[in-house]
Amino acid sequence: MSKHFGRQSVRFENPVYIITTASTVGPKEGEGPLAEFFDIILPDSLCGEDSWEKAESKIVKDTFGKALSKSKLSQENIDYIISGDLLNQNSGSTFAIRDMDIPFFGIFGACSTMGEGMSLGALLIDGGFANNILVGASSHFCASEKQFRFPLELGTQRTPTSTWTVTGQGSAILSNNTNEKCPRITAITTGKIIDMGITDANNMGAAMAPAAFDTLNAHFSDLSLNPDYYDLIITGDLGYVGHDLVLKMFSEKNMDLSKNYSDCGILIFDKDKQDTNSGGSGCACSAVTFAGYLYKKLKDEQLNKLLFVPTGALMSPTSAQQGETIPGIAHAIAIENI
Amino acid sequence: MQDNKAKYQKMVEKSSPNTNLILNCLNAFWTGGLICVIGQFITNSFLNLGCDIDIARTITSVILIFIGILLTGLGVYDEIGKIAGAGSVVPITGFANSVAAPALEFKKEGFIFGVGAKMFIIAGPVIVYSTLTSVIVGIFYYLSK
Structure with a gap:
């Protein structure tokens, strides 16, 4: 029987366990509401x-090391690393693993990278092509500002719709084998590029919200599920603006997601105390929120059915300067305690 | 699709909070004004010391540029900029900040391709177009004589 459902979704037949996660965050995230859930601050x-x-x-490098030590697996046990970041040419990941003797797939999905990595990892494991896969995504506020915006010390104002790039890395080890009860990736819905014509690079939530809406719709229809099937549906880094837009788009379809829908960008910072405007963003936003907070909730069975939907704005500084609109993408990963 | 995009654009405008224009204007006014008052104080001090007005003004610019760069290096100017906005961008201290900030940021790429090449990424356009404007104004001035 085919494992592919509808246009965009896959339901896994073989177990894909998330056997451990690890997270590192910067000092600002370490002062945020989720601080207690991170491994390294x-x-x-x-x-x-x-x-x-x-x-x-x-x-x-350190977070991958932490994930390996927590899982008690050695480097030889890992079949692939799948990792990505926001730096040009994915150098954040590739330079980090120069000394690791592990086959590597470098991926770019902007801030949706963790979702893309987990999707590909789950496909490889379900297909029998790997036993253990190390997945990760990272971003760094200062490096991103330098590459995408302005020098740090420039005295500019941030708009209320802008988001704050999370510094950190989230890792997860996917495996076909576990000794203890672990959450499983049961299905994925791979996003399409959606571009609704937003050009404001200071409003990425608005640029990505249509992609999240599209992927969520595809997920529900491909797999014949209702939104209330999940304990929590959480997007990656839409922030307050994008979260609000997703809710409005669903309400136009007479669907109410307000009860079980949140966004990692909203959870990771306290916007009033931390001056983060619309919320957190960056590859690390969804990656550390998952690896820290959400994984703990799954392990403790406070959450049993999670739909994790990292979102990405696929623009470059060059495309922005050339007046291009911002294409968005979102990948949905269904994670369940079975 | 175009209809959808236009409709979405409207939705985004409704969902996106606007900047507080009045508060930002007020903050820009008093902070920019304060920098100007400091500049005037420096000029007057040099005039009282018996300096020529042109010399006093030049020294004032030099001192304000120095203060702007020093505060940038100390990591204070961007904090001022958060509140002041245009108030700290428009005066000469803001210009100093716009040169010093990239110089600091790109130091790691070396003195040639880093500091040297990237120093004017923000101030560069201002210099280019202000020079161009002055040439155009100069031509009009010449013709009007």
């Missing part, structure tokens, strides 16, 4: 390195 954003980019790679 950095005392400073440079992490002992001399540039933001090197710091990001160090964070990636």
